Amino acid sequence: MNVLSTYCPHCRSRANARTSKEMSLTMREITFVCKNLQCGHIWVATLEAARTLSPSAIPNLAVKLPMSRHIDPEKLQMSLALS
Numbered sequence: 659m660n661v662l663s664t665y666c667p668h669c670r671s672r673a674n675a676r677t678s679k680e681m682s683l684t685m686r687e688i689t690f691v692c693k694n695l696q697c698g699h700i701w702v703a704t705l706e707a708a709r710t711l712s713p714s715a716i717p718n719l720a721v722k723l724p725m726s727r728h729i730d731p732e733k734l735q736m737s738l739a740l741s
């Protein structure tokens with residue numbers, strides 16, 4: 659199983675996610691634990707969906723995410739009309 663990881667902001671060692679909690683459909687809080695035993699830093703970070711790169715084929719209408727600026731609205735309408 660893959661473990662979500664990042665770098666400790668204090669010592670720059672690897673840190674693994676220990677727990678996560680859903681705060682909304684688009685945001686989670688994640689508790690990270692630094693793997694450097696001499697550091698011992700534990701902190702909470704947020705993971706938030708920022709924008710859509712390719713639309714869902716089974717969209718949840720409660721999810722409001724902006725489209726990435728690279729998406730051409732006319733081409734998107736045409737592809738949605740064809741599906």
Ligand SMILES: [Zn+2]
Pocket residue numbers: 666667668669670671692693694697698699
């Ligand atoms: Zn650390």
